[in-house]
Amino acid sequence: MKDCLKPYKWLFIAVILFTASHVNAQFNPTLLGDATAIGNDCFQITPDLTNRSGAIWSSDQIDMLNNFIIEFRIYLGTKNGNGADGITFVLKNRVDPLIGTVGQGMGYEGIPNSFAVEFDTWQNPNLNDPTFDHIAMVSGGVNNHGFSQNLAGPIMASPTALDVEDGLEHDVRIEWNATTQTMSVFFDCVLRLTYTGDLINQVFQGRNLNYFGFTSSTGGFSNLQRVCFDYISFVDGIVDINDTSICLGDTVTGVDATVNNATAYSWTPVTGVSNPTVANPTFTPTATTTYTVNITNGCGNAIQEDFTITVGSAPVANSVTDIEVCDDVSNDGVISYDLSQLDSTVLGSQDPTLFAVSYYPTQVDADARMNAFTASSYMNTAICERIYARVESINSNTCYNTTDFEICVSVQPVANPVTEYRLCDDVSNNGSEVFDLSTKDIEVLGAQNPADFNVLYFVSQADA
Known part of the structure; x- marks a missing residue:
């Protein structure tokens, strides 16, 4: 004769919503020589000291088979007429960061299999430099404008001034059109220089994936020279908005399309967007939606970014009746129980090939998908324990639901x-x-x- 103690029972179902978020990460290139990070995606490449050099190199590859845009501001110092030497934007096929020759080499000279846009503030007659601060496109680590490696220019950097060492930041946009194989350079919002050619084969030895960076140097004369990034179309951290998945009814926060020096933002479609005219609205779509933000920069140029929010329905976690088990084996109050036999109850009519059930010791663990029990060999640690079952899609664990129930173990009574x-x-x-x-x-x-x-x-x- 036996009868197990029946404890008081209770049950509840918890529906937990997932909030997706994304926060822009700061651009983090490799720094060489005298280059230092000064915050807000700005980097001082040389201090205002003689015979110095610096470089910053991104670990992100540029695919020359695709269009790209890089927007930045350069500061070339305050020493018009006696400041040196300038900043060079460089593309190279080598992965290793490096600095070329200092002084008139601008930290670029000698970098093989490379393409560069130089912003040169010192006249070196032996390099066929003009008398004004200039922009030129060069290649092969050679910045002599009289040689065949000179691809375009030199031309005045500013459309309105001979010198640009004026203590001001100057807007620069470098744009590559992969279809026409054209590189364009805008300075202070004005197109200044273009070059059309097969750079992949002409410069990069057939490599379409290459690395970009900036070099700079001083020689017998100097200037403080820095660069600040506003937008890089292919780099995580400079407007990096990731696709995400949510459950129906969730809100997506943490999206940030902020671009330095931007003047306007416009999100489309506007459905589910808290404010379509700010860089960081919240999103509550009721169906899978691709959102696009059009960003207007300080030069009036349009930048476009998009991301997709996939909206799914949360599965149902059906309730489980509290379980009473007699310990009629060891009689020590500890039993082994196969929780997986409850899967069909938790799933109900949902297809078990599409959904997975897992079991946890706490609601926090169930929400975080951590510390799951091995369902086939669960062993209790107390007379009564509450178990939390989580149901999620096999293809995506973003949407889920939970239910909980109690397992109580009674020691086998003795019938004397x-x-x-x-x-x-x-x-x-x-x-x-x-x-x-x-x-x-x-x-x-x-x-x-x-x-x-x-x-x-x-x-x-x-x-x-």
Whole structure:
């Protein structure tokens, strides 16, 4: 005869919403020589000291088979007429960061298999430099404008001034059109120089994936020279908005399309966008949507970025009736239980080939998908434990639901033998008598607390 203690039971279902977010990471190139990071995606490449050089190199590859745009501001110092030497934007096919020759080499001279746009602020007659601060496109680590490696220019850097060492930041946009194989350079919002040619084969030895950076140097004369990045179309961290997945009803926060020096933002479509005219709205789409932001920079140029929010429906986590288990083996209150046998209950009519069920010791663990039980060999650590079941799509764990239930283990009670119970039929003398079996309860229970157990009586083992 046995009966397991039935504890008080309760049940609840928790629906947890996932909030997707993305935060822009700061651009983090490799710094060489005298280059230093000064914050807000700005880098000082040389200090205002003589015979110095610096370089910054991105680890992100540029695919020359695709269009790209790089927008930045350069500061070339304050020493018009006696400042040196300038800044060079460089593309190279080598992965290793390096600095070329200092002084008139501008930290670029000697870098092989490379293309460069130089912003030169010092006239070197031996390099066929003009008298004005100039822009030129050169290649092969050679910046002599009289040689064949000179691809375009030199031309005045500014459309309005001979010198640009004026203590001001100047807007620069470098744009590559992969279809026409044209490199364009804009300075202070004005197109100044273009070059059309097969750079992949002409310069990069057939490599379409190359690396970009900036070099700079000083010689017997100097200037403080720095660059600040506003937008890089292919680099994580300079307007980097990732696609994300959410559950229906969730809100996406943390999206930030901020571009330094931008003047306007416009998101389309506007459905589900908290404010379509700011860089960092929140999004609450009710269906999968691709959002596009058009960003207007300080020169009036348009920059476009997009990302997709995939909206899914959360699966159902059906309730499970609290479970009572008798420990009729070891009788130590610890049992082994196969939680996976509850999968069909949790899933209900949902296709088990499309959804997965896992079990956790806490709601926090279930939400974070950590510390899951091995379902086939769960063992309890307390008489009563609450288990949290999580249902999620096999293809995506973004949308999920949870339910919880309790497993209680009762130690097998002992049914002690009792003494024979006899009554004498001294009234009716018909062989029939009324027995109060409850008087035997204390014998059946022995030392067990009668408040914790029920004792029932049956006429056969089968009935018991």
